[in-house]
Amino acid sequence: MDNLTFGITMTIVGMGGTLVTLWLLSLIMLILKKIFPIETAEQRPEEAGRKESKND
Amino acid sequence: MTEAILAGLGGLLSGIQYLFSQGLPNVVMLFIAAVLLYLGIKKGVEPLLLVPIGFGCLLVNMPLSDVMDQGGVLRIFYEMGILNELFPLLIFVGIGAMTDFGPLLENPKILLLGAAGQFGIFLTLILALALGFPKLEAVSIGIIGACDGPTAIYVTSQYAPKLLGAVSVAAYSYMSLVPIIQPPIMRLLTTKKERVINMGVVKKTVSKRTLLLFPIVVTAVTGLIAPKGLPLMGMIMLGNFMKESGVVARLTHASENEIPNIVTLFLGLAIGGTMEGHAFLKAQTLAIFGLGFTAICLDTAAGVLFGKLMCIMTRGKINPLIGAAGISAYPMAARVAQIQGQKYKKNNYLLMHAMGANTGGQIGSVMAAAVMLSVLKGMGLI
Numbered sequence: 001m002d003n004l005t006f007g008i009t010m011t012i013v014g015m016g017g018t019l020v021t022l023w024l025l026s027l028i029m030l031i032l033k034k035i036f037p038i039e040t041a042e043q044r045p046e047e048a049g050r051k052e053s054k055n056d
Numbered sequence: 057m058t059e060a061i062l063a064g065l066g067g068l069l070s071g072i073q074y075l076f077s078q079g080l081p082n083v084v085m086l087f088i089a090a091v092l093l094y095l096g097i098k099k100g101v102e103p104l105l106l107v108p109i110g111f112g113c114l115l116v117n118m119p120l121s122d123v124m125d126q127g128g129v130l131r132i133f134y135e136m137g138i139l140n141e142l143f144p145l146l147i148f149v150g151i152g153a154m155t156d157f158g159p160l161l162e163n164p165k166i167l168l169l170g171a172a173g174q175f176g177i178f179l180t181l182i183l184a185l186a187l188g189f190p191k192l193e194a195v196s197i198g199i200i201g202a203c204d205g206p207t208a209i210y211v212t213s214q215y216a217p218k219l220l221g222a223v224s225v226a227a228y229s230y231m232s233l234v235p236i237i238q239p240p241i242m243r244l245l246t247t248k249k250e251r252v253i254n255m256g257v258v259k260k261t262v263s264k265r266t267l268l269l270f271p272i273v274v275t276a277v278t279g280l281i282a283p284k285g286l287p288l289m290g291m292i293m294l295g296n297f298m299k300e301s302g303v304v305a306r307l308t309h310a311s312e313n314e315i316p317n318i319v320t321l322f323l324g325l326a327i328g329g330t331m332e333g334h335a336f337l338k339a340q341t342l343a344i345f346g347l348g349f350t351a352i353c354l355d356t357a358a359g360v361l362f363g364k365l366m367c368i369m370t371r372g373k374i375n376p377l378i379g380a381a382g383i384s385a386y387p388m389a390a391r392v393a394q395i396q397g398q399k400y401k402k403n404n405y406l407l408m409h410a411m412g413a414n415t416g417g418q419i420g421s422v423m424a425a426a427v428m429l430s431v432l433k434g435m436g437l438i
Contacts, residue, residue, distance in 0.1 A: 001435070006191055007182035010431060015171075015178050017427040021281050022171040022420055028273055029164035029266075036265040 071119040081333030082117040089113035089328070092225070102232040105205065105324050109225060112328020123329060130329030133322045138213045138220070143323040144206035145291045150316035151206070151418070152295025153308050155386065157270055159412035160419075161262040165366070166378070166409065170416025172362030173382030174424040176201035176354030180347050187343055191437060192216055195428055197344055200227045201351025202421035203234070204384035209323070210288060211425055215438065221330035222341045226348035231385045237349075238356045238392050242380050245360045250367060252401040253375040258408040264300075271297040278423060284433050285426015292422060356380050359413075378406055381413040384421035390414040 001009075075083070092110030096103040112130055115123045123130040137143035160167060181198030189197060196216040199208045200223060208227040212220050230237065271293035279286040298308045330336075363379025377397050381389040393410035432438045 003185040003191070006435075007185045007194075009435075010181055010195070010428065011178040013431050014424065014428050015175060017281070017431070018174055018420060018424045019168070019171045021278060021423055021427065022167050022416070025274060025277060025419070026164040026167040028277065029161055029167070029270070032266045032269055032273065033161065033164075033262060036263045036269070038261055038263040 074119040079119050079333075081337045082119060083333075084337060085113060085117040085331060085333040088331070089117065095229075102228045104320050105228045108321050108324025109228075109328040109331075112325040113221075113331040114328070115325075116329045116332050124332065130325055133326040134329055137319070137322055138209065138326050139217075141210050141213055141287070143319050143326075144210040144213075145287055146319045147206045147316050147323070148288060148291035148422075149295040149311045150319075151386075152271070152292040152297075153299045153311035155292075155296055155415055155418065156411075157296065157415050158260075158262055158267065159258060159408045160415045161266060161270060162258050162260070163409065163412055166374075166412045167416040167419065168366070169359055169362055169379050169382035169413040170418070170420030171382075171423075172379065173355050173359040173384075173413075173417045174202065174420050175358035176351040176356075177424055177428075179354050180351035183350060184343075184347055187347070189340070189343075192432075193219055195432065196223055197347050198351065199223070199425060199428075200230065200344075200348035201355050202384055202424060203227070203231050203352060203355065203389075204418070204421040204425075205231065207288060207384070207421055207425045209327070211429070215432075217330075218335065219340075219344065221327055221336055222344040223348075224327045225331070226345050230348055230352045231388070234352070234383075234385045234388045235392050235395075237352055238380050238389065239396055241353060241356045242360055242377055242392075242396050245357060246364070246376050248400060250364065250376050251397060251399075252404060253367065253372060254401070254404050255373065255375050255378075255406060255409045257405070258412075268297070268300045271300065274419065278426060282423070282426035282430040284429035284438075285422060288422045288426060289419075292418070352383070355383050359383065359417075375404075375406055375409070378410045378413045381410040382417045382420065383414075384417045386414050386418055387411060389417065 089110045092106045092113060095101040096106030096110060115121060116130060122128050125131060177198045180201050181194050184194035184197040192215040196212040196219055199211045202208060205227045208223050212223045275290050275293045278289045295311050298304050298311060359379035359382040360376050363374060363376030366374040367376050375397060377393045381393045383389050390407060390410035394407040397404045397406040
């Protein structure tokens with residue numbers, strides 16, 4: 001394989017592969033966030049703490 | 057008796073004799089070692105790396121030094137951690153343990169900026185090929201554009217070991233020069249209207265469970281797509297998983313402190329050991345430094361341009377300046393984006409958004425290397 005073919009192939013497949021993989025990962029991240037949304041206690045720990053102390 | 061004394065004296069003077077007969081490259085390298093030490097100590101340029109590298113360079117360039125001969129102390133470090141790629145991988149565990157992927161998970165589409173920030177790697181690879189470097193050497197030079205020292209060392213030690221000194225020094229030097237290299241390119245490629253875009257406050261929307269699952273999912277997905285890069289991604293994600301699990305505080309602490317500290321010392325000395333004058337002082341070393349600089353400029357330009365594209369697609373919700381943070385120099389590149397943003401609008405806080413792009417750049421650089429290695433394997437070149 002000559003250098004030009006090698007360079008262009010690496011750029012197309014390499015850059016394309018990187019872009020597609022990271023796009024896929026960003027989709028998975030969105031799905032993870034949807035499946036496991038943040039709980040109120042995680043979002044506002046100080047409020048959750050106040051609620052607990054009231055219950056006590 | 058007199059002959060024995062003269063022979064003994066000859067032994068003592070042989071170093072000086074060597075210096076005057078064939079030691080000019082070593083003298084030049086001793087000067088370079090002094091410059092590296094000066095940059096590390098006086099200018100604060102990556103001191104953790106440049107000080108051991110500079111001292112390793114000093115040790116190997118002393119006349120008749122045997123530190124890199126078989127059984128020599130630097131050769132032992134080189135063989136125990138660089139030749140088998142152990143040191144960069146151990147450093148990756150530390151990087152993973154020190155990285156917070158929270159800002160990235162808050163806005164996952166920013167991960168694409170981490171992909172754009174790797175464009176320089178591939179263009180530089182083509183330039184290196186055009187300059188006559190063999191294929192695997194060109195790949196190692198292109199990897200400087202990952203702005204990621206351990207990745208550059210990992211790839212170069214495996215496929216172009218004789219370029220290791222030049223590639224490592226170039227990678228770490230340019231990483232520390234990011235605050236100087238990036239701003240002019242960022243200003244050149246953006247308008248004032250774009251620079252003042254306010255991206256708002258980053259809200260906490262990521263659950264603990266998502267943060268914990270993220271490293272496992274990334275390892276699984278990237279391992280399936282580019283198995284040759286699994287050690288790299290696996291180690292960075294192991295460090296992050298330990299941190300997020302919260303149950304192995306001692307291991308996390310060691311991964312953030314003792315392990316990278318010890319490994320950095322050995323790694324720096326061993327890299328310095330590869331900088332022996334007769335092998336290092338070649339025109340190709342200068343070419344590597346030039347290409348490395350080009351790679352980082354191209355990365356920044358591609359990141360900012362992709363940021364502009366995202367700005368258009370989101371109808372002005374993304375500030376293109378954070379595109380420059382899509383490289384792996386963490387957290388320096390994110391800070392540069394923040395400083396540049398605040399230059400044009402005092403109350404514009406881009407830092408957390410830029411941190412997201414920056415961690416995306418870390419994943420992107422490792423992924424780019426992993427993809428390259430897998431493509432090379434597919435081509436039958438490795």
